[in-house]
Amino acid sequence: MTTHLDLLTGESAAELLDAAVATAGGELVDWRVRQVDHRPGSTTTVAYRATVRWDGVTRCETLGASVGRSRDGTKPGVVTLTDGDATVAVWRFPDDPALPALPAAFDPVRVEELLEGLGVGHQARAHPELGVRAYRPTRRAVIEARAAAARVFLKVLRPRKVADLHRRHELLSDAGLPVPRPLGWSDEGLLVLSPLRGTEMRAAVRDGARIPSPDEVLDLLDRLPDEVRDLPRRPAWSESAEHYAGVIGAALPAEAGRAADLAGAVGARLAERGPGTDPTHGDLYESQIMLTDGRITGLLDVDSAGPGHRADDLACLVAHLDVLSLTRPKDAAQAEQASRMRRLAADYATAFVAAGDGRGADRADLCARVAGVLLSLATGPHRVQERDWQTATSRRLDAVAGWLDGSRLAAAVGTA
Missing domain, CATH: 3.30.200 (Phosphorylase Kinase; domain 1)
Known part of the structure; x- marks a missing residue:
């Protein structure tokens, strides 16, 4: 069948x-x-x-x-x-049935009219130049619009989600967080956002340039206002471990049993703590953080901001750094980069644990949540159709197991 x-x-x-x-x-x-x-x-x-x-x-x-x-x-x-x-x-593209605002967001004439209506870009002598920065079919899209006198990002999402996301940007921007300022939105699902200064932290991580210290990351999370606790609760990545195990099992039946067992172990660990009430970003990792000269000057994608465990934000960053180490190196330079990524993930994790409860995280709890995020990331090779995605998926499941039993963190710390 x-x-x-x-x-x-x-x-x-x-x-x-x-x-x-x-x-x-x-x-x-x-x-x-x-x-x-x-x-x-x-x-x-x-x-x-x-x-x-x-x-x-x-x-x-x-x-x-x-x-x-x-x-x-x-x-x-x-x-x-x-x-x-x-x-x-x-x-x-752009006739996505779940994103009715996308055709307008990708039409230079209509975007020019939009910018003029918002009071930006009115000095442009030509239609804005549009570039697709991200597209997840039926889920969301991000279009960068550049004109002579303006540069904005047009975030397109399902109509029922746009008002809530506008409020999140407004709340965090008013609280002084370096998030994109909301410039306007439409009922069809279009949110206009200001650009941020800097470049993605991922570029600095890959290049070995200066990146924020663990304390600077914790300082950023300290700035989240208490009102974030009143936003709707979104499941953390680790809380959806069972779902992602099912996705992995459907794509790669040979790993279905192991993925389900790992998800069960993550779920059992998380159940010990219950739901959290900390203000959280909800999806914190190196591509969401903008840097200028190694300092944090921007924070992207606040869609999931809400109450939760701070450890989930910390685990998300650690897991994303660790997954960068799992690509199969083609030469010695790539092997060294992979080793550096793994040590970097371990260094952050170790520092977050040392910061203590409240500001940091408990070691066993953090490791379980890193494992949960990695399980969600194990769906990535199939989702983007990497070459030999089956092997890449299995390598990520190996890392999940290593964080659950603590061996992956211990081995990385031992090589520092």
């Missing part, structure tokens, strides 16, 4: 994409899977990078397809197809 995952990522996907493109008057030349969002027993959504010929002109296109989302097929620009068992909705 063909699963929804097989349908959208296997050979049959070519027939679906070819039929959808032909319906719009084009010819599919080539395609490959770029991103997979598979929710076992519920929905599957896939993004593709395709080469399409239109009236003799060949262009690169981003296509999307979904199964299990019944409303997608009713939206403008979406072609509905069936293989006899499942109904598939297929679209071309």
